[in-house]
Every structure is written in structure tokens, then in C-alpha cells.
Amino acid sequence: MKVSVLTLGCKTNLSESDLFKSAVIEAGHKLASLEEQPDICIINTCTVTAKADYQCRQLIRKALRKGAKRVIVTGCYAQHTPETIRKISPQIEVIPSDKKDNIINMLSDNTSSSLINIPRARPFVKIQEGCDFRCSYCIVWKVRGRSRSVPQKEIIERVKALEERGYLEVVLTGTHIGLYGKDISPEVSLYGLLVNLLKNTKKIRFR
Incomplete structure (x- = not known):
């Protein structure tokens, strides 16, 4: 197909x-x-x-x-x-x-969400979606909903898979990544996520 x-x-x-x-x-x-x-x-x-x-x-x-x-x-x-x-x-x-x-x-029956064959030098990895702010000029919070963080384990697995495929840099993305982890219990910060990513990878860089 x-x-x-x-x-x-x-x-x-x-x-x-x-x-x-x-x-x-x-x-x-x-x-x-x-x-x-x-x-x-x-x-x-x-x-x-x-x-x-x-x-x-x-x-x-x-x-x-x-x-x-x-x-x-x-x-x-x-x-x-x-x-x-x-x-x-x-x-x-x-x-x-x-x-x-x-x-x-x-x-696909395989819902592991592994990232393969990405035609860019710096693949994007979504770490968060949605926004808790309600700015009157912005429609994003209406269509994306409240902030929801991707679990750290899932993010680390994706980044490690990309590193194994030879990528040297990834871009962490989301609707408002500054809100990362505030909906997770126990709460974790974007800084904490970056620390754990650095601990679990070798040479890959983050943007």
C-alpha cells in the first residue's frame, strides 16, 4: 500500500x-x-x-x-x-x-512509536503537547488542550534509538516545553529531563 x-x-x-x-x-x-x-x-x-x-x-x-x-x-x-x-x-x-x-x-500493529528513516539532519522529538495558558489572541490552547508531558522513559528511548542510527543532534519540541513535567507525579522539570537525557546518551546534542 x-x-x-x-x-x-x-x-x-x-x-x-x-x-x-x-x-x-x-x-x-x-x-x-x-x-x-x-x-x-x-x-x-x-x-x-x-x-x-x-x-x-x-x-x-x-x-x-x-x-x-x-x-x-x-x-x-x-x-x-x-x-x-x-x-x-x-x-x-x-x-x-x-x-x-x-x-x-x-x-501498524506496532505502536512502539520508534523513529526511523527521518529525512532530516536534526530530527524532532516531541516531549510535551498542549498549553495551560489561555491567551486571548491564541487558538492553540483550544485545539491542543491542556499541557501533557511525554513520559521521560519514552523520550529517552526515542533519543537513544536516534543516536544508535547515527544522528548527532535532536530538537526537543512541544507546544510549550517550559511546562514539561508539571503534570507528572512526582513533578519533574525540563532541566531534570535534560540531565537524564545526558546521563543516558553518549554524544548526541540537544536543541
């Missing part, structure tokens, strides 16, 4: 899309471009601005024009205005941002 994964928006989205791509490969499927008329096209969207919403709709329509047999739209735009997306075409399947893990489960 041919699967295309397209991403708009932030580094957190890019990190999540890397997991989708890994699930595709682990399941024995082929990553493909839109030009190859994929069986499934997954579009990970953004909704920070009106322009971002417009770009999402453009990309969705492009995927349909290129002949993708199944179009799955997820991400912040899908979370914020799912009905607007569904009106574009009945062919579209909308999966809200808070249900993204369902895509990995759909693509």
Missing part, C-alpha cells in the same frame, strides 16, 4: 508526522508522493492563522485532485473546524488532533 504523509505547521506537527511515517514503514507499506496516487494520504494540519486554514484547504483539494484514494485529515485545523473540512468532499476522513494515535494504530 502506498501512503503519503503531508505536514503543515509547527515542529510538533513534523514530529508527529515522523511517527506516522515510521508506522507506515514498520507495517511494510511504501511512503509515496501525491504524484504516485497513494492509497492513503494523511494531511497533518495547522490553524494558527486564517492563511494557515486556507493552505490546509488548498492541500486537501490538491490531494483529491491527484487521485488519492483515501484522504485522512488530522491536526489542529481538523480539531477546530471538522465540519468545514467534511464539506469539501465526502471522501475525506477527519481525525481530530486528540485522536492522532488512532492513525498509528490503523497503519
Whole structure:
């Protein structure tokens, strides 16, 4: 099966899309471009601005024009205005941002979320998602929800796997990484996470 994964928006989205791509490969499927008329096209969207919403709709329509047999739209735009997306075409399947893990489960029985075949010198590793602040000018807290930290053990395992594959640097990303660990009991800080990462890795650098 041919699967295309397209991403708009932030580094957190890019990190999540890397997991989708890994699930595709682990399941024995082929990553493909839109030009190859994929069986499934997954579009990970953004909704920070009106322009971002417009770009999402453009990309969705492009995927349909290129002949993708199944179009799955997820991400912040899908979370914020799912009905607007569904009106574009009945062919579209909308999966809200808070249900993204369902895509990995759909693509592969292996849900270990290991990161493989990342086409960047500095892969992104998501350590946190969501925001506890309620800024009136920002929509992110509405579509991403409250801050949720990725367990330290899971982050360390991902980074070690990347180091074993030869990566020399990773970018730790999230919606508001300064909130990392505040929802974990016992509470841990971003500094504490970095200390543990350095203890469990050899030469890899962090941004």
C-alpha cells in the first residue's frame, strides 16, 4: 500500500508526522508522493492563522485532485473546524488532533512509536503537547488542550534509538516545553529531563 504523509505547521506537527511515517514503514507499506496516487494520504494540519486554514484547504483539494484514494485529515485545523473540512468532499476522513494515535494504530500493529528513516539532519522529538495558558489572541490552547508531558522513559528511548542510527543532534519540541513535567507525579522539570537525557546518551546534542 502506498501512503503519503503531508505536514503543515509547527515542529510538533513534523514530529508527529515522523511517527506516522515510521508506522507506515514498520507495517511494510511504501511512503509515496501525491504524484504516485497513494492509497492513503494523511494531511497533518495547522490553524494558527486564517492563511494557515486556507493552505490546509488548498492541500486537501490538491490531494483529491491527484487521485488519492483515501484522504485522512488530522491536526489542529481538523480539531477546530471538522465540519468545514467534511464539506469539501465526502471522501475525506477527519481525525481530530486528540485522536492522532488512532492513525498509528490503523497503519501498524506496532505502536512502539520508534523513529526511523527521518529525512532530516536534526530530527524532532516531541516531549510535551498542549498549553495551560489561555491567551486571548491564541487558538492553540483550544485545539491542543491542556499541557501533557511525554513520559521521560519514552523520550529517552526515542533519543537513544536516534543516536544508535547515527544522528548527532535532536530538537526537543512541544507546544510549550517550559511546562514539561508539571503534570507528572512526582513533578519533574525540563532541566531534570535534560540531565537524564545526558546521563543516558553518549554524544548526541540537544536543541
